[in-house]
Amino acid sequence: MVPDAMRFCFDLAVEGILADGAELAIDHRPGAAHCRTCGLDVRLDDPILLSPCGSADLEVTGGRELQIVSMEVG
Numbered sequence: 001m002v003p004d005a006m007r008f009c010f011d012l013a014v015e016g017i018l019a020d021g022a023e024l025a026i027d028h029r030p031g032a033a034h035c036r037t038c039g040l041d042v043r044l045d046d047p048i049l050l051s052p053c054g055s056a057d058l059e060v061t062g063g064r065e066l067q068i069v070s071m072e073v074g
């Protein structure tokens, strides 16, 4: 075994985990909001607050949170 090569591979693996693991490390919970314009209850699947009617006048009613589940690697 060559320690330097092992280290190199490990660094590459860690970089790959960090790059691909962003979604794994963050628990993205869909939220809900109430549109003040059309009265529709909107499910928020992405960070953009926008009602299907085009209005951005939304009242967040719950569930919307980003939680760091784990920052550990390896």
Ligand SMILES: [Zn+2]
Residues within 6 Å of the ligand: 035, 036, 037, 038, 039, 040, 051, 052, 053, 054, 055
């Ligand atoms: Zn609306």
